[in-house]
Amino acid sequence: MKKVMLVLAIAAGFGFASCNSAQKDSAQTTTDSMANQADQIKESADAKAEEMKAKADELADSTKAKANEIKDSANAKAKEVKDAVKGN
Secondary structure (H helix, E strand, O other), rough: HHHHHHHHHOOOOOHHHHHHHHHHHHHHHHHHHHHHHHHHHHHHHHHHHHHHOOOOOOOHHHHHHHHHHHHHHHHHHHHHHHHHHHHH
16 A cells, blocks of 8 residues: 555656746746847837837938028018118
8 A cells, every 4th residue: 555655646746846847937928938039129119219209310310491581581571671761
């Protein structure tokens, strides 16, 4: 009877050992998968940040160009008015 119990105990020990190993493998796979997803999200966020920065720079440049255009137009109008006042 002791030998039967010993055999059953050994079989149960192998069963528990294999279950634990599968859980560790599964946990490692999950961790790796989550790490890959995190890397993909970071890469996507970095790409979006670069795209947004480029658009912001483009908008800043066009705003400066329009401001200079308005300034030049205002200066031309001011000169025109000044010349008209001098002429009278």
